[in-house]
Amino acid sequence: xxxxxxxxxxxxxxxxxxxxxxxxxxxxxxxxxxxxxxxxxxxxxxxxxxxxxxxxxxxxxxxxxxxxxxxxxxxxxxxxxxxxxxxxxxxxxxxxxxxxxxxxxxxxxx
Numbered sequence: 001x002x003x004x005x006x007x008x009x010x011x012x013x014x015x016x017x018x019x020x021x022x023x024x025x026x027x028x029x030x031x032x033x034x035x036x037x038x039x040x041x042x043x044x045x046x047x048x049x050x051x052x053x054x055x056x057x058x059x060x061x062x063x064x065x066x067x068x069x070x071x072x073x074x075x076x077x078x079x080x081x082x083x084x085x086x087x088x089x090x091x092x093x094x095x096x097x098x099x100x101x102x103x104x105x106x107x108x109x110x
Contacts, residue, residue: 016076019063024077028068035064 017024020034038060040046047053066072066084075083075095086098 015081016063016067019059020067022067031064031067035060035068039064 017026020031020038022030022034026034039057042053042057042060044054044057066076071092072084072087075087075092079086079095079099083095083099087095090098
């Protein structure tokens with residue numbers, strides 16, 4: 001994986017929660033409720049002259065789609081956006097293996 005790309009990805013797993021304004025311990029119902037409220041507020045049809053609202057709307061939709069999917073949420077909580085990127089590249093079932101091998105390889109190559 002390109003090191004520049006890897007550095008730009010978060011491993012903290014906090015920012016998607018901040019986008020929706022929910023706590024990391026929020027229930028799926030809380031996440032959905034906050035999503036609906038924000039989606040209405042930033043919907044492009046309600047903000048036709050505000051391109052920033054359209055960008056915010058996309059960001060809100062992305063956060064919601066990840067946090068309501070139990071598998072993706074678990075990967076995100078454990079490995080952040082880097083974990084989601086790995087899942088996208090190698091499959092969700094291979095994320096743990098990737099990080100185990102990466103940490104092992106980093107120790108061996110130092």
